[in-house]
Amino acid sequence: MTEGSSAEAELSVRVSSIRITDVTQDGDVLTFAIASQKLNSSAGVCVFRTYEDFDWLQQSLFSQENLPGLHGIIFPPLPSKALPSQSNTQTKALKQLGFLALGQAWQSYSKALEFYLQQVATHPTLCKCNALDSFLINSESPGRQRGRKGIFNRLSQAVEEMRKESHKDVDNFFQNERIKNTNLAALSKVATEKLLDVVMTEQKLALACGHFSTSLHLCVNQDDAAAVAFSKVCLKLSDIIEAVKRNFEKAGSSNLSTLGLGLDLESRYQEAEKEMLFRRTCKLIELETVKKSTEKAKANKREVMEAFQKAVEKEFSLISSVAKQEIERFHSSRVNVLKNFLIGWCEQQLNTAKEFAELYSQHLEACRNMYTE
């Protein structure tokens, strides 16, 4: 798989060190600081990239030449472009990006981009692409050149396309995989949305607690002894509600940064697999069409057609074999990824529960002592 000047070099940075360390916003433009460590030295590298650069990288990956079976690769999904302008309300952002729109200062979004880079860098084929290395270490950004139109990611659901999607497969393995993938893609999308609803409600609750706590604080009145006693009680309740608010904030934030990100990633990856399977199906349809044409061809054209058919067959077979490997790799890696997210989620929620159990108990103890005097 190593010809010509394109996708060839090995990656010159340590894969596990790739991080997005900072994100700044200037009007409409988000700039990400990407840090990594050089493989052969302890030197670190830091570059600044915008979304256009990420898009350039993705397009470069799509359009690699002389990579047989390229269409069979499940390309790591790049999150949609964030539109941070003022006119973009939170509801619009949520619709567009889901979980990635939440969190402080584009943290979730940065995390998702970081995952993307890590996944490209760990992909056995894609990591060799020049574009990746240049993306990570060149101080100059790769330029705003329009990447060559590589693989068309399906953007519209034309009726034609829907028909192709359900085209029967010649291979049982792929037929089953397509069905399972369709199912999982739909279900994980729904689960992501439902969890998002939960997190949004947690935010509303934190806000409501904040209001309540503030209102209680305003009940303070020092006019006489009775008023002072009552004020103390109100302040105590205010403190407690403030704690409940922080509780919601923490729980919501944990939901977001672990399970939320995990489900979002899973859902987008299922879509990526869907894209790949569709590409293969299209190739299959092409092959079947060519076969039919060849059969009908007149004698003088037949040789040419047959050669053409052989070429298409070869392409299809390469795609299928790459696809098979990709699918197996995907199956095992997604399980690992989900496992880590689930563990992280559980541990964070457990810690939050312990922290607040302790805090509420302290309050309870204090109140019991105070009030029995």
Place this chain on the structure above:
Amino acid sequence: EDISSSSNGPKAEPMLLDHDPDDLFAEATEEVSLDSPERQMILSDGPSPAITPVTINPRADVFDRSPDQDEDEEENRDTFDIQISVSDPEKVGDGMNAYMAYKVTTKTSLSIFSRDEVCVKRRFSDFLGLHSKLASKYMHIGYIVPPAPEKSIVGQRLGRRSSAVTELDPDAKACLCCRYLLRTVKQPALLKDPDVLQFLESSELPRAVSTQALSGAGILRMVNKAADAVNKMTIKMNESDAWFEEKQQQFENLDVQLRKLHASVESLVFHRKELSVNTASFAKSAAMLGNSEDHTALSRALSQLAEVEEKIDQLHQDQACADFYLISELLGDYVRLITAVKGVFDQRMKTWAKCQDAQVMLQRKREAEAKLQHANKPDKLQQAKDEIREWEGKVQQGERDFEQISKNIRREVGRFEKDRVKDFRVVIIKYLESLVHTQQQLIKYWEAFLPEAKAIA
């Protein structure tokens, strides 16, 4: 079905009423409650009720109050030992005449009760009837009579000019009635009242005389209340006692603050219910994901995740109950209590006005007598002298009444302020207990889930 909030019928609570106690509140087949004139003014700008039916099932132990724990030194009571519970709402009869009956259980060692433990059946209108009687007997001498349990709560949503009506389910109503009775018996004067004793003990209670909601009598009452409200506004009292002025101002402020707090808590309860619904929905989606998953361990973990989320949903519901029954209801009770307190202050003003009127009358009679002296009409003179004596008596009575009500109010307000602190403290502790319990349950669930997550792959 129930009459919606947009057509409030006449109120069941005669706050400023001097009428014959038997001429009672309006009682249609479906009981409705009117708001007092003060409330009416708050609600008058275009209410468009957003009905949020809150069906909350209270845990039996969440609300379990008995007022006996604390000794009230000043009241000179020996062991105040009485426990009341209101439970087992039961539908009686059917069709248009159906109503809810509640079991009222009283356990006590006090001697004024004939038995240690009594159990009677009461319907909601019986509670309202009891309140009505007590109000007409005690309010005008300055006792803060606990306000009647209302069927529905009217709260004002923060930031919105509409009022949201929350219909109470039978269990919530039972709690409300129970708290009403407890507050009533906490009042030493009311505890001894024969109507209270009869309510708690006798198996048969004479049905409160019912009048239809918009009957002639009902409308008359409404008119009287309006007149009272106008009178209140035109009484300019020469307050000689700064204490009353300060206290009245404090209660005005407190009223505003409590209503705001109540609205805040309603928001909290609402969102917590929303969280419960969303959690349940997420649990289902996780379960479906688990079912479709090929990888055995991952599938198992996802199913466990779904179960954990279902349990958490239950916790949210329980916590919403605590929010509601502990905090929201407490605030609601106090909003209503403040109305009762304000009513007593109003009574004092009316008493003062009466006294003033009597003095004016006396003055006139004296002037009349003086005129008659010169006119030399002996028979009319005697009558004039009689009238003077009569009015002198009235003035004295009025002054005594005024002194008495002022004294009573001072004592009542002191008691109210102490009880307020105690009530809130009790609620805070109970609320904290519920919070601790929830977190401890969560710890259990997460600790059980963690090994499942780690066991994947």
